[in-house]
Amino acid sequence: MKYMACGNIMSDMVEDAHGVRGPLHIGGPAFFALTALRLWTKDCKLVCQAGADYDATYGSWMDLHGLSRESIRVEADHCTVHVLKYNEDGSYGHQSIYGSQNLGYLKTTPEHIEAAASDDTVGFYLAQNQDKVFWKKLEEVKNKKNLKMMWELEVPKPGDNLGDKLQRIKDVIHIADMWSLNSNEASYIFDIPKENDEDIINEIMKLPVEMTLYRVGKRGAYAVTPSTAVFCESIDVTESIDPTGCGNSSTGAAMWAHLEGLDPAMVVVVANLTAGYNVAQVGPIPYISDEIMEDARRRAVEYYKKITGKEFVK
Protein backbone atom coordinates (compact mmCIF):
# COMPACT_ATOMS: atom_id res chain seq x y z
CA MET A 1 0.00 0.00 0.00
CA LYS A 2 1.16 3.50 -0.81
CA TYR A 3 0.24 5.03 2.56
CA MET A 4 0.21 3.60 6.06
CA ALA A 5 -1.46 4.89 9.22
CA CYS A 6 0.65 3.47 12.03
CA GLY A 7 0.22 3.48 15.79
CA ASN A 8 -2.43 3.13 18.45
CA ILE A 9 -6.09 2.49 17.99
CA MET A 10 -8.28 3.13 21.01
CA SER A 11 -11.95 3.48 21.80
CA ASP A 12 -13.80 5.49 24.36
CA MET A 13 -17.16 5.66 26.04
CA VAL A 14 -18.70 8.38 28.14
CA GLU A 15 -19.94 7.64 31.67
CA ASP A 16 -22.32 10.15 33.21
CA ALA A 17 -22.45 11.30 36.83
CA HIS A 18 -24.79 8.38 37.62
CA GLY A 19 -22.38 5.78 36.26
CA VAL A 20 -24.39 5.13 33.09
CA ARG A 21 -22.13 4.41 30.13
CA GLY A 22 -22.89 5.48 26.59
CA PRO A 23 -22.00 3.60 23.41
CA LEU A 24 -18.42 2.67 22.48
CA HIS A 25 -16.80 4.97 19.93
CA ILE A 26 -13.86 3.68 17.92
CA GLY A 27 -10.86 5.91 17.34
CA GLY A 28 -7.23 6.49 18.27
CA PRO A 29 -4.51 8.39 16.38
CA ALA A 30 -3.75 5.75 13.77
CA PHE A 31 -7.39 4.97 13.13
CA PHE A 32 -8.40 8.61 12.66
CA ALA A 33 -5.39 9.08 10.37
CA LEU A 34 -6.56 6.03 8.42
CA THR A 35 -10.04 7.48 7.95
CA ALA A 36 -8.40 10.64 6.63
CA LEU A 37 -6.22 8.77 4.16
CA ARG A 38 -9.24 6.79 3.01
CA LEU A 39 -11.12 10.02 2.28
CA TRP A 40 -8.52 10.85 -0.37
CA THR A 41 -7.18 7.49 -1.52
CA LYS A 42 -8.04 3.80 -1.40
CA ASP A 43 -4.35 2.93 -1.46
CA CYS A 44 -3.85 2.89 2.30
CA LYS A 45 -3.85 0.57 5.30
CA LEU A 46 -3.75 0.45 9.08
CA VAL A 47 -0.60 -0.75 10.88
CA CYS A 48 -1.25 -1.45 14.53
CA GLN A 49 -1.20 -3.97 17.33
CA ALA A 50 -4.69 -4.74 18.51
CA GLY A 51 -6.72 -6.75 20.94
CA ALA A 52 -8.61 -9.77 19.65
CA ASP A 53 -11.83 -7.81 20.11
CA TYR A 54 -10.89 -5.33 17.37
CA ASP A 55 -12.83 -7.35 14.82
CA ALA A 56 -16.11 -6.71 16.61
CA THR A 57 -15.48 -2.97 16.94
CA TYR A 58 -13.25 -1.76 14.09
CA GLY A 59 -13.82 -4.68 11.73
CA SER A 60 -17.05 -3.58 10.09
CA TRP A 61 -15.69 -0.09 9.30
CA MET A 62 -12.58 -1.66 7.79
CA ASP A 63 -14.63 -4.07 5.68
CA LEU A 64 -17.08 -1.40 4.58
CA HIS A 65 -14.16 0.54 3.16
CA GLY A 66 -12.40 -2.44 1.62
CA LEU A 67 -9.30 -1.98 3.77
CA SER A 68 -6.65 -4.61 4.26
CA ARG A 69 -6.11 -6.09 7.70
CA GLU A 70 -2.76 -7.60 6.74
CA SER A 71 -0.76 -5.35 9.09
CA ILE A 72 -3.00 -5.57 12.13
CA ARG A 73 -1.27 -7.80 14.65
CA VAL A 74 -3.49 -9.28 17.31
CA GLU A 75 -1.36 -9.41 20.46
CA ALA A 76 -3.75 -9.29 23.44
CA ASP A 77 -7.35 -9.96 24.40
CA HIS A 78 -8.54 -6.36 24.34
CA CYS A 79 -8.02 -3.12 22.49
CA THR A 80 -7.55 -0.06 24.64
CA VAL A 81 -10.80 1.48 25.88
CA HIS A 82 -10.99 4.69 27.90
CA VAL A 83 -14.01 5.62 29.99
CA LEU A 84 -14.55 9.36 30.15
CA LYS A 85 -16.27 10.06 33.45
CA TYR A 86 -18.23 13.26 33.70
CA ASN A 87 -19.04 14.69 37.12
CA GLU A 88 -22.09 16.76 38.00
CA ASP A 89 -20.01 19.97 37.99
CA GLY A 90 -19.03 19.26 34.37
CA SER A 91 -15.45 18.25 35.16
CA TYR A 92 -14.28 14.89 33.89
CA GLY A 93 -11.53 12.33 34.19
CA HIS A 94 -10.62 9.26 32.19
CA GLN A 95 -9.67 5.73 33.01
CA SER A 96 -8.37 2.90 30.88
CA ILE A 97 -10.56 -0.19 31.30
CA TYR A 98 -7.79 -2.64 30.50
CA GLY A 99 -5.00 -0.56 32.05
CA SER A 100 -2.25 1.63 30.69
CA GLN A 101 0.09 -1.35 30.47
CA ASN A 102 -2.19 -2.80 27.82
CA LEU A 103 -1.88 0.43 25.83
CA GLY A 104 1.91 0.33 26.06
CA TYR A 105 2.01 -3.36 25.14
CA LEU A 106 0.04 -2.63 21.98
CA LYS A 107 2.18 0.32 20.88
CA THR A 108 3.46 -0.03 17.33
CA THR A 109 7.18 -0.76 17.00
CA PRO A 110 9.66 0.26 14.29
CA GLU A 111 10.06 -3.43 13.46
CA HIS A 112 6.32 -3.70 12.80
CA ILE A 113 6.41 -0.68 10.48
CA GLU A 114 9.29 -2.24 8.59
CA ALA A 115 7.41 -5.50 8.16
CA ALA A 116 4.28 -3.66 7.00
CA ALA A 117 6.00 -1.54 4.34
CA SER A 118 6.08 -2.93 0.82
CA ASP A 119 8.02 -1.80 -2.24
CA ASP A 120 5.25 0.60 -3.26
CA THR A 121 4.88 2.23 0.16
CA VAL A 122 5.70 5.93 0.08
CA GLY A 123 4.86 7.28 3.50
CA PHE A 124 3.53 6.58 6.93
CA TYR A 125 1.85 8.48 9.76
CA LEU A 126 2.84 7.91 13.38
CA ALA A 127 2.03 9.71 16.63
CA GLN A 128 5.14 9.28 18.75
CA ASN A 129 7.13 10.66 21.66
CA GLN A 130 10.82 11.65 21.54
CA ASP A 131 12.51 8.47 22.77
CA LYS A 132 15.85 8.38 20.96
CA VAL A 133 16.29 4.62 20.92
CA PHE A 134 12.89 4.29 19.25
CA TRP A 135 13.76 7.01 16.71
CA LYS A 136 17.13 5.47 15.90
CA LYS A 137 15.38 2.26 14.96
CA LEU A 138 12.77 4.23 13.04
CA GLU A 139 15.53 5.95 11.07
CA GLU A 140 16.98 2.61 10.08
CA VAL A 141 13.57 1.43 8.89
CA LYS A 142 12.96 4.65 6.94
CA ASN A 143 16.31 4.42 5.20
CA LYS A 144 15.99 0.73 4.47
CA LYS A 145 12.49 1.06 3.02
CA ASN A 146 12.90 4.55 1.56
CA LEU A 147 9.86 5.93 3.38
CA LYS A 148 8.69 9.42 4.26
CA MET A 149 7.29 9.97 7.71
CA MET A 150 4.65 12.27 9.15
CA TRP A 151 5.30 12.71 12.86
CA GLU A 152 2.42 13.84 15.00
CA LEU A 153 3.80 14.89 18.33
CA GLU A 154 2.32 12.72 21.06
CA VAL A 155 0.39 14.86 23.47
CA PRO A 156 2.38 15.40 26.70
CA LYS A 157 0.54 13.77 29.59
CA PRO A 158 0.24 14.76 33.24
CA GLY A 159 3.54 13.93 34.94
CA ASP A 160 5.26 13.61 31.59
CA ASN A 161 7.99 16.17 32.11
CA LEU A 162 9.77 16.59 28.81
CA GLY A 163 12.75 18.25 30.51
CA ASP A 164 14.84 20.08 27.92
CA LYS A 165 11.80 20.00 25.70
CA LEU A 166 12.94 21.82 22.55
CA GLN A 167 16.27 20.02 22.47
CA ARG A 168 14.50 16.70 22.72
CA ILE A 169 12.48 17.61 19.64
CA LYS A 170 15.62 18.72 17.81
CA ASP A 171 17.33 15.45 18.70
CA VAL A 172 14.92 13.47 16.56
CA ILE A 173 12.97 15.71 14.20
CA HIS A 174 15.55 15.47 11.42
CA ILE A 175 14.48 11.84 11.05
CA ALA A 176 10.89 12.86 10.26
CA ASP A 177 9.94 14.52 6.97
CA MET A 178 6.67 16.09 8.06
CA TRP A 179 5.56 17.26 11.48
CA SER A 180 2.24 18.09 13.09
CA LEU A 181 1.46 19.80 16.37
CA ASN A 182 -1.18 22.04 17.88
CA SER A 183 -0.89 25.48 19.46
CA ASN A 184 -0.89 24.21 23.06
CA GLU A 185 2.01 21.90 22.30
CA ALA A 186 3.87 24.57 20.36
CA SER A 187 3.43 27.10 23.15
CA TYR A 188 4.84 24.59 25.64
CA ILE A 189 7.79 23.62 23.46
CA PHE A 190 8.82 27.11 22.33
CA ASP A 191 7.75 29.04 25.45
CA ILE A 192 5.70 31.41 23.32
CA PRO A 193 2.06 32.36 24.04
CA LYS A 194 -0.18 30.19 21.93
CA GLU A 195 -1.95 33.17 20.38
CA ASN A 196 1.32 34.35 18.88
CA ASP A 197 1.18 32.47 15.59
CA GLU A 198 3.91 34.44 13.88
CA ASP A 199 6.64 33.82 16.45
CA ILE A 200 5.72 30.14 16.75
CA ILE A 201 5.80 29.72 12.98
CA ASN A 202 9.20 31.40 12.87
CA GLU A 203 10.49 28.75 15.28
CA ILE A 204 8.86 25.93 13.32
CA MET A 205 10.50 27.18 10.11
CA LYS A 206 13.95 26.69 11.67
CA LEU A 207 13.36 22.98 12.15
CA PRO A 208 14.60 20.51 9.53
CA VAL A 209 11.32 19.18 8.11
CA GLU A 210 9.79 19.66 4.67
CA MET A 211 6.35 20.56 5.93
CA THR A 212 4.64 21.13 9.27
CA LEU A 213 0.91 21.17 9.86
CA TYR A 214 0.49 23.71 12.64
CA ARG A 215 -3.02 23.40 14.04
CA VAL A 216 -4.54 26.37 15.84
CA GLY A 217 -7.78 24.79 17.04
CA LYS A 218 -11.10 26.14 15.88
CA ARG A 219 -9.33 28.91 14.01
CA GLY A 220 -7.85 26.48 11.49
CA ALA A 221 -4.29 25.52 10.57
CA TYR A 222 -1.11 26.52 8.78
CA ALA A 223 0.99 24.53 6.36
CA VAL A 224 4.52 25.63 7.19
CA THR A 225 7.60 24.96 5.08
CA PRO A 226 11.13 26.34 5.67
CA SER A 227 10.25 29.26 3.42
CA THR A 228 6.50 29.85 3.63
CA ALA A 229 3.41 29.49 5.79
CA VAL A 230 -0.12 29.30 4.42
CA PHE A 231 -3.13 29.76 6.67
CA CYS A 232 -6.57 28.27 6.10
CA GLU A 233 -9.42 28.79 8.49
CA SER A 234 -11.33 25.75 9.69
CA ILE A 235 -13.90 24.40 7.25
CA ASP A 236 -17.43 23.38 8.16
CA VAL A 237 -18.67 20.59 5.94
CA THR A 238 -21.91 20.24 7.88
CA GLU A 239 -22.68 20.67 11.58
CA SER A 240 -19.86 20.52 14.12
CA ILE A 241 -20.59 17.64 16.52
CA ASP A 242 -17.38 16.19 18.04
CA PRO A 243 -13.78 17.37 17.52
CA THR A 244 -12.22 14.12 18.75
CA GLY A 245 -9.66 12.93 16.22
CA CYS A 246 -9.62 16.13 14.16
CA GLY A 247 -5.90 16.61 14.85
CA ASN A 248 -5.08 13.05 13.86
CA SER A 249 -7.25 13.05 10.76
CA SER A 250 -6.06 16.43 9.49
CA THR A 251 -2.49 15.26 10.04
CA GLY A 252 -3.03 12.06 8.09
CA ALA A 253 -4.63 14.02 5.27
CA ALA A 254 -1.79 16.56 5.22
CA MET A 255 0.69 13.74 4.82
CA TRP A 256 -1.24 12.41 1.83
CA ALA A 257 -1.45 15.85 0.21
CA HIS A 258 2.22 16.66 0.75
CA LEU A 259 3.42 13.32 -0.57
CA GLU A 260 1.14 13.67 -3.59
CA GLY A 261 3.18 16.77 -4.39
CA LEU A 262 0.45 19.31 -3.65
CA ASP A 263 1.51 22.82 -2.69
CA PRO A 264 1.27 24.06 0.93
CA ALA A 265 -2.04 25.87 0.29
CA MET A 266 -3.64 22.67 -0.95
CA VAL A 267 -2.05 20.69 1.89
CA VAL A 268 -3.71 22.86 4.52
CA VAL A 269 -7.02 22.91 2.62
CA VAL A 270 -7.05 19.12 2.46
CA ALA A 271 -6.16 18.92 6.16
CA ASN A 272 -8.92 21.30 7.23
CA LEU A 273 -11.53 19.77 4.97
CA THR A 274 -10.77 16.37 6.44
CA ALA A 275 -11.21 17.78 9.94
CA GLY A 276 -14.52 19.22 8.71
CA TYR A 277 -15.73 15.75 7.71
CA ASN A 278 -14.41 14.27 10.96
CA VAL A 279 -16.09 16.79 13.25
CA ALA A 280 -19.51 16.13 11.73
CA GLN A 281 -20.20 13.12 13.96
CA VAL A 282 -19.00 11.29 17.04
CA GLY A 283 -16.32 8.80 15.96
CA PRO A 284 -15.05 8.28 12.42
CA ILE A 285 -16.76 9.35 9.19
CA PRO A 286 -19.33 6.52 9.01
CA TYR A 287 -19.14 5.75 5.31
CA ILE A 288 -16.77 7.23 2.77
CA SER A 289 -18.47 6.54 -0.52
CA ASP A 290 -16.93 7.34 -3.90
CA GLU A 291 -19.34 10.28 -4.02
CA ILE A 292 -18.01 11.65 -0.74
CA MET A 293 -14.45 11.26 -1.99
CA GLU A 294 -15.39 13.16 -5.13
CA ASP A 295 -17.22 15.79 -3.07
CA ALA A 296 -14.11 16.29 -0.92
CA ARG A 297 -11.94 16.84 -4.00
CA ARG A 298 -14.40 19.32 -5.45
CA ARG A 299 -14.57 21.27 -2.20
CA ALA A 300 -10.78 21.26 -1.94
CA VAL A 301 -10.45 22.92 -5.31
CA GLU A 302 -13.03 25.55 -4.29
CA TYR A 303 -11.31 26.34 -1.00
CA TYR A 304 -7.93 26.46 -2.70
CA LYS A 305 -9.22 29.20 -4.96
CA LYS A 306 -10.77 30.95 -1.99
CA ILE A 307 -7.51 31.20 -0.01
CA THR A 308 -5.06 31.69 -2.89
CA GLY A 309 -7.19 33.52 -5.42
CA LYS A 310 -5.89 31.10 -8.02
CA GLU A 311 -7.25 28.08 -9.84
CA PHE A 312 -5.79 24.82 -8.55
CA VAL A 313 -3.47 23.18 -11.03
CA LYS A 314 -1.72 20.01 -10.05
Next chain:
Amino acid sequence: MKYIAAGNTMIDNGHYADGRRVTQNLGGPAPFAYSGIRIWDDEVQLISNVGRDFYTIFKEWLDKNNVDTSGIVAKLDTSNHIDMYFDEHGDVLDIDSGTDKRNTYLYAEKIGYLKLFPEELSKFTEGKNVKGLYMAQNTDRLIWEKFAEIKKRDGFKYMWEIEGAHCIAKNMEDILFALQYTDVFSLNIGEARNLFETDDEDEIIRKLKELPVDMILFRVGKRGLFTIKEGKHYYHDSIKPERLLDPAGCGNTSTGSAMYSYCETDGDPIAVGIMANIAAALNISYYGIIPHMEAEREKANAMAKELISKYKSK
Protein backbone atom coordinates in the same frame (compact mmCIF):
# COMPACT_ATOMS: atom_id res chain seq x y z
CA MET B 1 20.82 -22.10 28.58
CA LYS B 2 19.30 -24.55 31.03
CA TYR B 3 17.23 -21.91 32.78
CA ILE B 4 15.60 -18.65 31.80
CA ALA B 5 14.32 -15.77 33.91
CA ALA B 6 12.19 -13.60 31.64
CA GLY B 7 10.03 -10.52 31.90
CA ASN B 8 10.13 -7.02 33.31
CA THR B 9 13.15 -5.21 34.70
CA MET B 10 12.74 -2.28 37.10
CA ILE B 11 15.12 0.22 38.59
CA ASP B 12 13.94 0.76 42.13
CA ASN B 13 14.31 3.63 44.53
CA GLY B 14 13.60 2.21 47.98
CA HIS B 15 11.95 4.32 50.70
CA TYR B 16 11.94 2.57 54.07
CA ALA B 17 9.87 3.17 57.21
CA ASP B 18 12.93 4.18 59.28
CA GLY B 19 13.75 6.99 56.85
CA ARG B 20 16.43 5.22 54.80
CA ARG B 21 16.30 5.90 51.08
CA VAL B 22 18.34 4.05 48.50
CA THR B 23 18.31 4.87 44.80
CA GLN B 24 18.86 2.93 41.60
CA ASN B 25 18.67 -0.61 42.84
CA LEU B 26 18.38 -3.25 40.16
CA GLY B 27 15.02 -4.92 40.50
CA GLY B 28 11.91 -6.16 38.77
CA PRO B 29 10.61 -9.72 38.59
CA ALA B 30 13.03 -11.05 35.96
CA PRO B 31 16.37 -9.87 37.44
CA PHE B 32 15.35 -10.91 40.95
CA ALA B 33 14.27 -14.34 39.71
CA TYR B 34 17.55 -14.53 37.79
CA SER B 35 19.46 -13.98 41.03
CA GLY B 36 17.35 -16.65 42.74
CA ILE B 37 18.51 -19.17 40.14
CA ARG B 38 22.05 -17.87 39.70
CA ILE B 39 22.94 -18.40 43.36
CA TRP B 40 22.64 -22.14 42.59
CA ASP B 41 23.73 -22.38 38.96
CA ASP B 42 25.51 -20.33 36.27
CA GLU B 43 23.41 -21.86 33.49
CA VAL B 44 20.73 -19.18 33.49
CA GLN B 45 19.90 -16.36 31.11
CA LEU B 46 18.06 -13.09 31.75
CA ILE B 47 15.60 -12.14 28.98
CA SER B 48 14.18 -8.65 29.30
CA ASN B 49 13.46 -5.42 27.42
CA VAL B 50 15.07 -2.42 29.09
CA GLY B 51 16.09 1.18 28.57
CA ARG B 52 19.55 2.09 27.29
CA ASP B 53 20.44 3.37 30.77
CA PHE B 54 20.38 -0.18 32.11
CA TYR B 55 23.83 -1.00 30.77
CA THR B 56 25.39 2.11 32.29
CA ILE B 57 23.77 1.90 35.70
CA PHE B 58 24.43 -1.80 36.16
CA LYS B 59 27.72 -2.21 34.28
CA GLU B 60 29.60 -3.16 37.44
CA TRP B 61 27.03 -5.80 38.40
CA LEU B 62 26.89 -7.20 34.86
CA ASP B 63 30.70 -7.42 34.65
CA LYS B 64 31.26 -8.75 38.13
CA ASN B 65 28.77 -11.55 37.62
CA ASN B 66 29.68 -12.19 33.99
CA VAL B 67 26.02 -11.88 33.02
CA ASP B 68 25.10 -12.94 29.48
CA THR B 69 23.48 -9.79 28.07
CA SER B 70 22.39 -11.23 24.72
CA GLY B 71 18.77 -11.40 25.87
CA ILE B 72 18.70 -7.92 27.41
CA VAL B 73 17.43 -5.60 24.68
CA ALA B 74 17.33 -1.80 24.88
CA LYS B 75 14.06 -0.63 23.31
CA LEU B 76 13.88 2.84 24.87
CA ASP B 77 16.13 5.54 26.32
CA THR B 78 15.32 4.81 29.94
CA SER B 79 14.27 1.71 31.84
CA ASN B 80 11.27 1.42 34.13
CA HIS B 81 12.17 3.57 37.13
CA ILE B 82 9.94 3.22 40.15
CA ASP B 83 9.78 4.38 43.75
CA MET B 84 8.83 1.72 46.29
CA TYR B 85 7.62 2.70 49.75
CA PHE B 86 7.80 0.11 52.55
CA ASP B 87 6.07 0.00 55.94
CA GLU B 88 7.78 -1.06 59.19
CA HIS B 89 7.01 -4.72 58.43
CA GLY B 90 8.75 -4.55 55.07
CA ASP B 91 5.48 -4.73 53.12
CA VAL B 92 5.06 -2.50 50.10
CA LEU B 93 2.87 0.50 50.89
CA ASP B 94 2.96 2.14 47.51
CA ILE B 95 4.71 2.15 44.16
CA ASP B 96 4.86 5.15 41.88
CA SER B 97 6.45 6.27 38.69
CA GLY B 98 9.92 7.04 39.94
CA THR B 99 11.96 10.13 40.40
CA ASP B 100 13.49 9.90 36.94
CA LYS B 101 11.27 12.38 35.17
CA ARG B 102 13.07 11.81 31.91
CA ASN B 103 10.54 9.03 31.46
CA THR B 104 9.00 9.76 28.12
CA TYR B 105 5.56 8.58 29.03
CA LEU B 106 3.63 7.43 32.04
CA TYR B 107 5.25 4.51 33.67
CA ALA B 108 2.46 1.97 33.34
CA GLU B 109 2.32 2.54 29.59
CA LYS B 110 6.08 2.27 29.43
CA ILE B 111 6.07 -0.96 31.43
CA GLY B 112 3.60 -2.23 28.83
CA TYR B 113 5.85 -1.24 25.94
CA LEU B 114 8.85 -2.97 27.53
CA LYS B 115 6.86 -6.08 28.37
CA LEU B 116 8.23 -9.16 26.66
CA PHE B 117 6.23 -10.56 23.73
CA PRO B 118 5.96 -14.34 23.42
CA GLU B 119 7.73 -14.04 20.06
CA GLU B 120 10.67 -12.28 21.70
CA LEU B 121 10.93 -15.02 24.31
CA SER B 122 10.62 -17.74 21.69
CA LYS B 123 13.98 -16.89 20.11
CA PHE B 124 15.73 -17.88 23.33
CA THR B 125 13.93 -21.17 23.94
CA GLU B 126 13.65 -22.71 20.48
CA GLY B 127 16.12 -25.56 20.15
CA LYS B 128 18.01 -24.44 23.26
CA ASN B 129 17.13 -27.35 25.56
CA VAL B 130 15.71 -25.06 28.19
CA LYS B 131 14.75 -27.03 31.27
CA GLY B 132 12.86 -24.40 33.24
CA LEU B 133 11.50 -20.90 32.72
CA TYR B 134 10.32 -18.21 35.11
CA MET B 135 8.13 -15.33 33.99
CA ALA B 136 5.71 -13.13 35.90
CA GLN B 137 2.64 -12.74 33.75
CA ASN B 138 -0.92 -11.47 33.70
CA THR B 139 -4.02 -13.44 32.65
CA ASP B 140 -4.45 -12.26 29.04
CA ARG B 141 -5.62 -15.40 27.22
CA LEU B 142 -4.23 -14.47 23.86
CA ILE B 143 -0.75 -14.06 25.31
CA TRP B 144 -1.15 -17.40 27.08
CA GLU B 145 -2.25 -19.12 23.88
CA LYS B 146 0.90 -17.92 22.15
CA PHE B 147 3.02 -18.88 25.13
CA ALA B 148 1.40 -22.34 25.23
CA GLU B 149 2.58 -23.03 21.69
CA ILE B 150 6.15 -22.15 22.64
CA LYS B 151 6.01 -24.31 25.75
CA LYS B 152 4.59 -27.24 23.82
CA ARG B 153 7.30 -26.91 21.17
CA ASP B 154 10.22 -26.54 23.58
CA GLY B 155 9.08 -28.69 26.50
CA PHE B 156 10.39 -26.68 29.45
CA LYS B 157 8.82 -26.52 32.91
CA TYR B 158 7.12 -23.21 33.63
CA MET B 159 6.96 -21.24 36.85
CA TRP B 160 4.13 -18.68 36.73
CA GLU B 161 4.33 -15.86 39.24
CA ILE B 162 1.02 -14.11 38.76
CA GLU B 163 1.10 -10.33 38.40
CA GLY B 164 -0.64 -9.07 41.54
CA ALA B 165 -3.27 -6.83 39.97
CA HIS B 166 -4.62 -9.76 37.95
CA CYS B 167 -4.95 -12.15 40.89
CA ILE B 168 -8.59 -11.43 41.66
CA ALA B 169 -11.73 -13.55 41.92
CA LYS B 170 -13.27 -12.33 38.69
CA ASN B 171 -10.24 -13.60 36.77
CA MET B 172 -10.59 -17.16 38.07
CA GLU B 173 -11.61 -18.61 34.71
CA ASP B 174 -8.63 -17.01 33.01
CA ILE B 175 -6.34 -18.21 35.79
CA LEU B 176 -7.61 -21.77 35.35
CA PHE B 177 -6.97 -21.43 31.63
CA ALA B 178 -3.39 -20.31 32.28
CA LEU B 179 -2.75 -23.04 34.83
CA GLN B 180 -3.10 -25.61 32.04
CA TYR B 181 0.30 -24.43 30.87
CA THR B 182 1.85 -23.94 34.30
CA ASP B 183 3.92 -26.42 36.31
CA VAL B 184 4.43 -24.29 39.42
CA PHE B 185 2.21 -21.38 40.46
CA SER B 186 3.53 -18.68 42.79
CA LEU B 187 1.44 -16.15 44.67
CA ASN B 188 1.57 -14.28 47.96
CA ILE B 189 -0.91 -14.03 50.81
CA GLY B 190 -2.44 -10.74 49.65
CA GLU B 191 -2.98 -12.08 46.15
CA ALA B 192 -4.50 -15.30 47.52
CA ARG B 193 -6.89 -13.30 49.72
CA ASN B 194 -8.03 -11.32 46.69
CA LEU B 195 -8.37 -14.41 44.55
CA PHE B 196 -10.51 -16.38 47.00
CA GLU B 197 -12.08 -13.36 48.72
CA THR B 198 -11.28 -14.62 52.20
CA ASP B 199 -8.73 -13.88 54.94
CA ASP B 200 -8.96 -17.39 56.36
CA GLU B 201 -5.57 -18.98 55.66
CA ASP B 202 -6.81 -22.55 56.15
CA GLU B 203 -9.56 -21.95 53.62
CA ILE B 204 -7.05 -20.42 51.21
CA ILE B 205 -4.81 -23.48 51.47
CA ARG B 206 -7.82 -25.77 50.95
CA LYS B 207 -8.74 -23.84 47.82
CA LEU B 208 -5.19 -23.73 46.53
CA LYS B 209 -5.08 -27.52 46.77
CA GLU B 210 -8.00 -27.68 44.36
CA LEU B 211 -6.18 -25.77 41.62
CA PRO B 212 -5.10 -27.90 38.65
CA VAL B 213 -1.33 -27.38 38.86
CA ASP B 214 1.51 -29.67 39.96
CA MET B 215 2.92 -27.40 42.65
CA ILE B 216 2.13 -24.09 44.34
CA LEU B 217 4.49 -21.74 46.10
CA PHE B 218 2.32 -19.85 48.56
CA ARG B 219 4.32 -16.99 50.12
CA VAL B 220 3.15 -15.65 53.46
CA GLY B 221 5.54 -12.73 53.94
CA LYS B 222 7.85 -12.66 56.95
CA ARG B 223 6.51 -15.98 58.17
CA GLY B 224 7.90 -17.83 55.18
CA LEU B 225 5.98 -19.94 52.71
CA PHE B 226 4.06 -23.09 51.96
CA THR B 227 4.68 -25.53 49.16
CA ILE B 228 1.58 -27.40 48.06
CA LYS B 229 1.68 -30.58 46.05
CA GLU B 230 -0.66 -33.49 45.42
CA GLY B 231 -3.15 -32.35 48.05
CA LYS B 232 -0.54 -31.85 50.78
CA HIS B 233 0.93 -28.65 52.11
CA TYR B 234 4.36 -28.11 53.65
CA TYR B 235 5.14 -25.11 55.82
CA HIS B 236 8.60 -23.56 55.67
CA ASP B 237 9.43 -20.99 58.30
CA SER B 238 11.46 -18.09 56.91
CA ILE B 239 15.22 -18.19 57.39
CA LYS B 240 16.87 -15.51 59.49
CA PRO B 241 18.92 -13.32 57.18
CA GLU B 242 22.40 -12.00 57.94
CA ARG B 243 21.05 -8.46 57.59
CA LEU B 244 17.58 -7.12 57.16
CA LEU B 245 18.08 -4.38 54.59
CA ASP B 246 15.69 -4.43 51.64
CA PRO B 247 12.64 -6.66 51.21
CA ALA B 248 12.15 -5.67 47.55
CA GLY B 249 12.16 -8.70 45.30
CA CYS B 250 12.05 -11.42 47.96
CA GLY B 251 8.97 -12.91 46.29
CA ASN B 252 10.54 -12.88 42.83
CA THR B 253 13.91 -14.18 44.08
CA SER B 254 12.36 -17.02 46.06
CA THR B 255 10.10 -17.88 43.12
CA GLY B 256 13.06 -18.03 40.73
CA SER B 257 14.88 -20.26 43.17
CA ALA B 258 11.79 -22.46 43.49
CA MET B 259 11.67 -22.90 39.72
CA TYR B 260 15.28 -24.06 39.74
CA SER B 261 14.86 -26.50 42.60
CA TYR B 262 11.59 -27.81 41.18
CA CYS B 263 13.43 -28.80 38.01
CA GLU B 264 16.54 -30.10 39.78
CA THR B 265 14.78 -32.20 42.45
CA ASP B 266 11.97 -33.60 40.35
CA GLY B 267 9.49 -31.39 42.18
CA ASP B 268 10.41 -32.19 45.79
CA PRO B 269 8.16 -29.83 47.81
CA ILE B 270 10.52 -29.81 50.77
CA ALA B 271 13.64 -28.88 48.79
CA VAL B 272 11.68 -26.34 46.79
CA GLY B 273 10.38 -24.58 49.91
CA ILE B 274 13.71 -24.53 51.71
CA MET B 275 15.72 -23.34 48.71
CA ALA B 276 13.15 -20.61 48.06
CA ASN B 277 13.52 -19.39 51.64
CA ILE B 278 17.33 -19.41 51.40
CA ALA B 279 17.12 -17.22 48.29
CA ALA B 280 14.78 -14.78 50.03
CA ALA B 281 17.08 -14.56 53.07
CA LEU B 282 20.04 -13.74 50.83
CA ASN B 283 18.04 -11.20 48.86
CA ILE B 284 16.86 -9.26 51.91
CA SER B 285 20.45 -8.96 53.12
CA TYR B 286 21.29 -6.52 50.31
CA TYR B 287 19.83 -3.41 48.77
CA GLY B 288 18.42 -4.39 45.39
CA ILE B 289 19.72 -7.53 43.80
CA ILE B 290 22.34 -9.87 45.32
CA PRO B 291 25.61 -8.19 44.30
CA HIS B 292 27.76 -11.29 43.65
CA MET B 293 25.64 -14.36 43.20
CA GLU B 294 28.29 -17.01 42.70
CA ALA B 295 29.91 -15.98 45.96
CA GLU B 296 26.79 -17.07 47.81
CA ARG B 297 26.69 -20.53 46.28
CA GLU B 298 28.79 -22.54 48.70
CA LYS B 299 27.03 -21.12 51.71
CA ALA B 300 23.59 -21.59 50.10
CA ASN B 301 24.30 -25.19 49.16
CA ALA B 302 25.54 -26.04 52.64
CA MET B 303 22.49 -24.43 54.19
CA ALA B 304 20.14 -26.24 51.82
CA LYS B 305 21.74 -29.60 52.51
CA GLU B 306 21.47 -29.16 56.26
CA LEU B 307 17.93 -27.79 56.30
CA ILE B 308 16.50 -30.35 53.87
CA SER B 309 18.02 -33.17 55.87
CA LYS B 310 16.67 -31.71 59.10
CA TYR B 311 13.16 -31.21 57.64
CA LYS B 312 13.02 -34.73 56.26
CA SER B 313 14.19 -36.30 59.49
CA LYS B 314 11.34 -34.70 61.44
